[in-house]
Amino acid sequence: MGKNKKFVEAITSMSEDFAKWYTDIVKKAELTDYSSVKGCMIIRPYGYAIWENIQKELDSRFKATGHENVYMPLFIPESLLQKEKDHVEGFAPEVAWVTHGGAEELTEKLCVRPTSETLFCEHYAKIVQSYNDLPKLYNQWCSVVRWEKTTRPFLRTTEFLWQEGHTAHATAEEAHEETIKMLNVYADFCEEILAIPVIRGQKTEKEKFAGAKSTYTIESLMHDGKALQSGTSHNFGDNFAKAFEIQYTDKNSKLQYVHQTSWGVTTRLIGAIIMVHGDDSGLVLPPKVAPTQVVIVPIAQHKEGVLDKARELKDRISKVASVKLDDSDKMPGWKFNEYEMKGIPVRLEIGPKDMENNQVVLVRRDNREKIVVSIDELENKIVELLDDIQNSLFEKAKAYRDEKTYSTTTIEEFKEIAENKPGFIKAMWCGDRACEEKVKEVAGATSRCIPFEQENLSDKCICCGKEANHLVYWGKAY
């Protein structure tokens, strides 16, 4: 490692090697670092600041919909994990086991939570007695561990940060409503804050969560045409309630099982931001999630008055946006590269000539447009510009996603698209798991979801030709 590590080298281009382009950005934008534990990442200050913005925005949306935060233990005793049959089958193969505390061997081994349904259920069984105690609308922010063989920063890591909502309701209807409500909270958040368009829909039986009655998902499309499951919301019905005996007395003094949901998003969303908006110069951050929205780069800063002016502008802009002034002695060109790599939405250049003309130059990160604006109008222009960048990023991503979404009614064409045109494929499906598996086998695409917005492309299943029951989005996925 050289002493000039701060020099921003060019990164691999997206078209040359997408995977390398991705890891180059993660590294050069200083989002993560590798640790000495395989598959566990260090989230560096810039990456963590993005996560903090995600947390802040989601947390306020959770609270606005009546949810409360709690903290459950990191460990789950083996016997507790085993209480719900499907759940343990889904998770046991990929958990980390604690077998010793200090020098002593534990009488029962503990797994490091891969998800916390079992802990919430055990707690709900204790604290829920009457219909007055319902609903319970809890959420927690924490890290979870799943022993993954192949890992990539943010997208798939042994340990990752997430939030997991866990709720208990009196009726099946309420649990269903909650499941859909939280999926929509995720979808709106992704579209409004991350500028990532998503498909909202239901997972097939094959793809649903271990122990769930039904799983809903938001699916987004990355720049390489691969899908990314970006958030899920599960309706458990009374599956877990029966396994954990979570019962309440209803208004007629009858014992009833509760109905439950869980829902989560993870640091994977940062991977989605990179792969939806990034380009060959690095990260491109939507203003609403950017830790720094405007960076001021003084030109000829040794000239009289330039730095003073830059500081004055910083103070003014700080009233309307998050702003950073780089007054280090590095060259402006170095700074341009650095902040392009970090995806800061707007660069403001101010030099002696600009000062003479009472103007500044604003440069958009997304399309590199240069805009000369009068210093008198600075705050308004910044607000307008950030707003415009946010909208443009969403529209651009949506246009790209739509362009890469194909429809077909024959399996031959499906295979041809899957092989040559990375993206979503819309095709009809009968509902049989056998057909779903066959499509994967012959075309390498998995069902992403049964979208809420159904269309009728044909009456026949793409695979077996029998009656079609659903339009399905298919694709190759992360």
Add this chain to the structure above:
Amino acid sequence: MGKNKKFVEAITSMSEDFAKWYTDIVKKAELTDYSSVKGCMIIRPYGYAIWENIQKELDSRFKATGHENVYMPLFIPESLLQKEKDHVEGFAPEVAWVTHGGAEELTEKLCVRPTSETLFCEHYAKIVQSYNDLPKLYNQWCSVVRWEKTTRPFLRTTEFLWQEGHTAHATAEEAHEETIKMLNVYADFCEEILAIPVIRGQKTEKEKFAGAKSTYTIESLMHDGKALQSGTSHNFGDNFAKAFEIQYTDKNSKLQYVHQTSWGVTTRLIGAIIMVHGDDSGLVLPPKVAPTQVVIVPIAQHKEGVLDKARELKDRISKVASVKLDDSDKMPGWKFNEYEMKGIPVRLEIGPKDMENNQVVLVRRDNREKIVVSIDELENKIVELLDDIQNSLFEKAKAYRDEKTYSTTTIEEFKEIAENKPGFIKAMWCGDRACEEKVKEVAGATSRCIPFEQENLSDKCICCGKEANHLVYWGKAY
């Protein structure tokens, strides 16, 4: 467990059984619940809301002093933990070991982090090269695990939540300054926000952190006269830098070791709030950390206009304080007990007679004073009252702490105080570990700290009679 669990029963009185009084509050104020993993607690919504307020306030103070948040892995490989000799000796006996991932045995076992010095050091060794890279001022919010034999909610738990700051500096002076600066951030936070007076000082060699050059502490006094170590700040000097080879090139192109610090506070602070401010009716929360500052209890709420008025007042108060309206059909008396148990600083009562007189009744949680105020002045009175409660709690705690702080110059009197008068004991010490150990042996009190504010009670060590070098605060501690 009965169906009427919501009925607030009286708790054990503090004078009768302090330990039971404490756990009664923790349970009845719904701060925590026990989990099926021994020593791990579930932090319930009300307890977690207090923690969120602590986090928010501390985090903004950390950021104001230039610190950035990061996230390090949950696991530490055994070989990494062993790199600094004193550190591993201090922590290895109390760590949880992960030995299996999925079905496979790991080639190297991993400990669940008891603290993250080793991870930060490994990262700093990679990212610090030149003096330009310094200082590194990082912090993380996470949970850590220490395999404790005896546990109590918040005070000592196998898993607990905390923040750990880890910094690297070019010089010994800067590291020392940082250590003291962060201790003062903690002290000011405890005094200004938690209304808990603290003694600032240095730990003796015997009591310092495993691997540190020096440890600084803030010590507070609980209502039972026991001390609670409430926050610590460690100066590592270059101990860890040498073990992990964290070196930078200085301005003269010479290789130098960095100097490091770490500092942390934990969910234990919630235990301190309970034991400093609580009374026989339950929790008493300082307004600045209370999730709800004002609770509105309507009187005769079935009477016309009462609930409408209560809602109107809620809207008005919400502009200046966090407020909750309890319009459930429970009896006002039940509500009074419930919110006293939860320590809500101010109760507002509004009924038909109050409405006639254009007034409300405000009741302080701390001293139960009832104040009748005109509705016209409501917002101002609430703000004043919250401010007054915050200050009164601090002054009351300080007076109590001072009253329970004893000075002595003879070991006989020391023993007599330690046996009969729970509190801090100020006494002189020569600086020898043997004397420190002897005092513990004969009087059961440990050195809490060598306070920054030194006094000269005598020229002789309380134990050996040789020349005294320090005034020390001694006490029995949690």
